[in-house]
Amino acid sequence: MTKPVNPRGTPIKEAEAVGIEFPVVGKARYNYTTGEALGVFLAGLKQGRILGTVCKRCGRVFVPPRMYCSYCFRPVDGWVEARDEGVVVTAVASYIEATRARAEKARVVGVIKLEVPGYKFDDHFFPGIMHYICVDDEAVKSMGIFGMRVRARWRPVEQRVGSITDIECFEPAGP
Amino acid sequence: MTKVAIVGLGWSGFSPEVVDMSFREMMFKAAQRAYEDAGGLDPRRDVDAFISCQEDFWEGISIADEFAPDPIGGAMKSVYTVAGDSLQCVGQAYAMIKSGLFDVVVVESHGKPSDMLTLHDVMSMALDPISLRPLGLANIHALAALEARAYMAKYGVGPQHLAEVVEKAHRAGLRNPRASYAGRLNAGDYELSPVVVDPLREADIAKFVDAAVVVVLASEAAARDLSDTPVWVEGVGWRTETSTLELHDWAFPLHARMAAEDAYRQAKIADPAKEVGFAEVDNRYSFKELQHIEALGLAPRGSAAEMLLEEPSTQAAACPSTSAAARWPRGSPSKSTASPD
Amino acid sequence: MSRNINFKHRVAVVGAGMTLFRRRLLETPQELAWLAAKQALEEAGLALKDIDCVVIGSAPDAFDGVHMKGEYLADGAGGWHKPVVRVYVGGATGVFTPIAGWWHVASGLCRKALVVAEEKMSHAAKPHPQYVFRYIWDPIVEKPLNPNLIWIFAMEMHRYMYKCGVKKEDIALVSVKNKRNACGHPSAQLCDPNITVDDVLKSEVLVWPVQRLDVSPVSDGAAALVLADEAEARRITDTPVWIKGIGFTLDTTHWTNRDLAYPEYVRRAAEMAYRMAGIDNPRKQIDVAEPYDPFDYKELHHMEGLGLAKKCEAPILTREGVTQRDGDLPINPSGGLLGVGNPIAAAGLMKVAEIFWQLRGEAGARQVKKPVYTGLAQAWGDLMQAGTVIVLGI
Amino acid sequence: MNRVKYFQEVMEIEAYVYTAGPIGTRWLQELKNGRLTAAYCAKCGKLFLPPKMFEPETFEEAVELRPIDDVGVVETYAVIHRGFDGEELKEPVAVAFIRFPGVEGGLVHYVKAKELRVGMRVRARWRPVEQRVGSITDIECFEPV
Incomplete structure (x- = not known):
């Protein structure tokens, strides 16, 4: 005898799914309070700066910032500015949209380990953000993108709104 | 088996809109206070597990527990979420410590309703999609109003009784620095409050606040280390009546009665009306306070209202409650938790 | 945390049940929970009135499309007039649910508990269930980039490939193994007895390096267990399966700040469970394991986190056939999420049910070849954060 | 530095498509036909509303x-x-919980009446056939008998 014995359930096709269709558009809107950490971070982006916080007890720099050290459980000791430049830690090429539809063209996205003058980071913990990387998907497939130096391509000042999208993408910065 | 104690408590917020802190920063503030209250405990070293009480749609984040660990010192430690009210989390912490595996467990809960632009739509998403949601109720408080009428009709409770509850809660809140909506109401004020869903007026419905609360629980041995004044948890109960609104008792909160019985059995309380010194009952709606006083066995069924009018001093002493304002709805009308200390 | 303790109440699994796992099922979420719970009760020879309390596991409310899903599911999970609680840790919920069930019984608060996990992803029909995953990202610093869930997996997979020098061919072997294993599972959604590595490598590229057959499907389903304390368990069955160890860990929210090549949070959760179970050499002492495999590389990743393979060693063990059903360390004999399907929380609990059946010798067509005494199930979730581990033994 | 204080976002999809289950689907179909039905549990002999493929208390099918x-x-x-x-x-809208003789549970629905009271008998007012879609709203409301 193989368990489970006679598992039940009634498989259906999409077209047969008689029930209630319930539109949700407009029904779950939020006005997130950014708080001090992300509020300052977003304002920094608007000025073309990437800001982080620092815990002087353990020496960690937090980008994206928070007001507490996740490791020492104490308030952070202030703000530091990261360079808008760093190296790619990992990256992928997306051929689909958030909706699962096929994308018109591949979009490369990855995690960038940022540089902060006066601080050194290993592979274990580092200030890093996820963003688009403006390179060809071949750079991903060949794995050449790992360790690539990239720099933020900022939107023009007048288009910036205080969002992560104030950076258009990161682009190769040369060696 | 070990006893379980509460050894620390912290909070932040408790105002209609906390504009200068994110929910995570509120959690951090509350946690810092709680750990200080628990004798300066270090969550990175001294805490075995953390529970965060939250629901995705309240947060506007799917799998919202992702954001739980860092602000309370729980990163890379044992953390999980209970989708329910915070007393249920206390119940989980109690069971965890009783099991013998955990010595110190932290319970965190927060609400930031001011972040929700479409609160009514979000609350309506909790209704059964087949039998209830298609009705498109203009005000979800109507469901509580159905309970209110059923209770009032069955036990002869009138608006004068609800007015008394409202007045008492607002007055009690004046002595609580965290009660945003406290105030002194005169006898006639209640009637000036607009009818929202008859039989409930605006004054009968608790208003929302943003807040975070952190509680530290510990085993007997750990509690003696951490605190000179631990408060022992003698019993905890939580019960669901049914998921199906149509099948639940509209006139009486059976779930609260059953949860209380569980807690009293553990606490060896035979006559709660005599043995319970004071109670904080859920009064998110005025009539709920009366219902819950009865469900908890602090007054015979159907008699809380008359007791309130006849012996205000006794009743106020037996059941002083925070301002209705200090409550924010979490959980469903068919669920209840009781935790006498 | 207490060490080397003797628990007053040992906790056993005495029954398991589950539904079919399918892309779309007609039953409501409550009814799916009921189908699984009813089957678990019948297997244990119990009625609902015998149950003292209920623990529900379910991941995001946004799938079923019901806010406060725990309250909604209670009736189907057998919660009528009972203590009911819903716990969750994202994708790791399925294995976490019996962990929470453990302390309900170990504490003495309940003698017999129903543990039920359910997910109905098909409700989130328009435009696609995947769209719902957009809301698990940080709403302020990540969601504006319009992410797809697969991004985060692909980033982890690629980092793992880079760090360990793993080829896609090696990873695809996991998908092939699990989809073939699934053919022995009566609930399976994606049995394919003839699938090859080539099929995986030729499937649609979603987010490089992730292709369609690297990923588990969208599924509806539910699973359930009955837990009992020692005295009750002895009354109910001659072959109880004991919960020997539990462990759970949540890493920092900020996944972009740490290396993704190794699942540290799984290692820590496993250490917690092993300490409780008295296991010091998992590779030798665990006879069969069900690590979480929503993506094929995840099985490898988790084997390493669980200490069942050294760092970067899991692909080698896989290539050598060690992880096959007749191998020395059978991994995912059920067919896993890649083969049986992935109704998130229910899939995790399915893994615990599989270990239960394997240890009782009831897995029939799926029974592993070697004798098994100790098994493990593990799940993973959140933003590469959550590890949950349970060790069962006879 | 000035802070950005709020960030607006949504958490929604286009639409949920809920299934009603094996018995619920037929129940909706019966509503479309203008017939009110209740689930019957053969094992426990109970009629109950709203219908599910199990009776929650006895857990029977x-x-x-x-x-x-x-x-x-x-x-x-x-x-x-x-x-x-x-x-x-x-204008004010009245909603009621309506119980049916011999049936566990009942329906929450709108009631249109000049004067409402607890215990009053009401009857379903059905929408015209062509407007029915297989929903609880195929009953427009209840009104006094």
Whole structure:
């Protein structure tokens, strides 16, 4: 005898799914309070700066910032500015949209380990953000993108709104 | 088996809109206070597990527990979420410590309703999609109003009784620095409050606040280390009546009665009306306070209202409650938790 | 945390049940929970009135499309007039649910508990269930980039490939193994007895390096267990399966700040469970394991986190056939999420049910070849954060 | 530095498509036909509403629907005067919980009556056939018998 014995359930096709269709558009809107950490971070982006916080007890720099050290459980000791430049830690090429539809063209996205003058980071913990990387998907497939130096391509000042999208993408910065 | 104690408590917020802190920063503030209250405990070293009480749609984040660990010192430690009210989390912490595996467990809960632009739509998403949601109720408080009428009709409770509850809660809140909506109401004020869903007026419905609360629980041995004044948890109960609104008792909160019985059995309380010194009952709606006083066995069924009018001093002493304002709805009308200390 | 303790109440699994796992099922979420719970009760020879309390596991409310899903599911999970609680840790919920069930019984608060996990992803029909995953990202610093869930997996997979020098061919072997294993599972959604590595490598590229057959499907389903304390368990069955160890860990929210090549949070959760179970050499002492495999590389990743393979060693063990059903360390004999399907929380609990059946010798067509005494199930979730581990033994 | 204080986002999809289950689907179909039915549990002999493929208390399976009279009794009612944010409705709307003889549970639905009272008998007012879609709203409301 193989368990489970006679598992039940009634498989259906999409077209047969008689029930209630319930539109949700407009029904779950939020006005997130950014708080001090992300509020300052977003304002920094608007000025073309990437800001982080620092815990002087353990020496960690937090980008994206928070007001507490996740490791020492104490308030952070202030703000530091990261360079808008760093190296790619990992990256992928997306051929689909958030909706699962096929994308018109591949979009490369990855995690960038940022540089902060006066601080050194290993592979274990580092200030890093996820963003688009403006390179060809071949750079991903060949794995050449790992360790690539990239720099933020900022939107023009007048288009910036205080969002992560104030950076258009990161682009190769040369060696 | 070990006893379980509460050894620390912290909070932040408790105002209609906390504009200068994110929910995570509120959690951090509350946690810092709680750990200080628990004798300066270090969550990175001294805490075995953390529970965060939250629901995705309240947060506007799917799998919202992702954001739980860092602000309370729980990163890379044992953390999980209970989708329910915070007393249920206390119940989980109690069971965890009783099991013998955990010595110190932290319970965190927060609400930031001011972040929700479409609160009514979000609350309506909790209704059964087949039998209830298609009705498109203009005000979800109507469901509580159905309970209110059923209770009032069955036990002869009138608006004068609800007015008394409202007045008492607002007055009690004046002595609580965290009660945003406290105030002194005169006898006639209640009637000036607009009818929202008859039989409930605006004054009968608790208003929302943003807040975070952190509680530290510990085993007997750990509690003696951490605190000179631990408060022992003698019993905890939580019960669901049914998921199906149509099948639940509209006139009486059976779930609260059953949860209380569980807690009293553990606490060896035979006559709660005599043995319970004071109670904080859920009064998110005025009539709920009366219902819950009865469900908890602090007054015979159907008699809380008359007791309130006849012996205000006794009743106020037996059941002083925070301002209705200090409550924010979490959980469903068919669920209840009781935790006498 | 207490060490080397003797628990007053040992906790056993005495029954398991589950539904079919399918892309779309007609039953409501409550009814799916009921189908699984009813089957678990019948297997244990119990009625609902015998149950003292209920623990529900379910991941995001946004799938079923019901806010406060725990309250909604209670009736189907057998919660009528009972203590009911819903716990969750994202994708790791399925294995976490019996962990929470453990302390309900170990504490003495309940003698017999129903543990039920359910997910109905098909409700989130328009435009696609995947769209719902957009809301698990940080709403302020990540969601504006319009992410797809697969991004985060692909980033982890690629980092793992880079760090360990793993080829896609090696990873695809996991998908092939699990989809073939699934053919022995009566609930399976994606049995394919003839699938090859080539099929995986030729499937649609979603987010490089992730292709369609690297990923588990969208599924509806539910699973359930009955837990009992020692005295009750002895009354109910001659072959109880004991919960020997539990462990759970949540890493920092900020996944972009740490290396993704190794699942540290799984290692820590496993250490917690092993300490409780008295296991010091998992590779030798665990006879069969069900690590979480929503993506094929995840099985490898988790084997390493669980200490069942050294760092970067899991692909080698896989290539050598060690992880096959007749191998020395059978991994995912059920067919896993890649083969049986992935109704998130229910899939995790399915893994615990599989270990239960394997240890009782009831897995029939799926029974592993070697004798098994100790098994493990593990799940993973959140933003590469959550590890949950349970060790069962006879 | 000035802070950005708020960030607006949504958490929504286009639409959920809910299934009603094996018995619920037929129940909706019967509503479309203008018939009110209740689930019948053959093992425990109970009729209950709203229907599910199991009876929650006994946990037994229910596969059968039985027609019931669409006349019920108002067990409790509420009159909505204002919306959730305090806005006044154009006219008050009454909603009630209606119980049917011999049936466990019942229906929450709108009631249109000059004067409402607990215990009053009400009957379903069905929408015209062509407007019915297989929903609880195929009953427009209940009105006094």
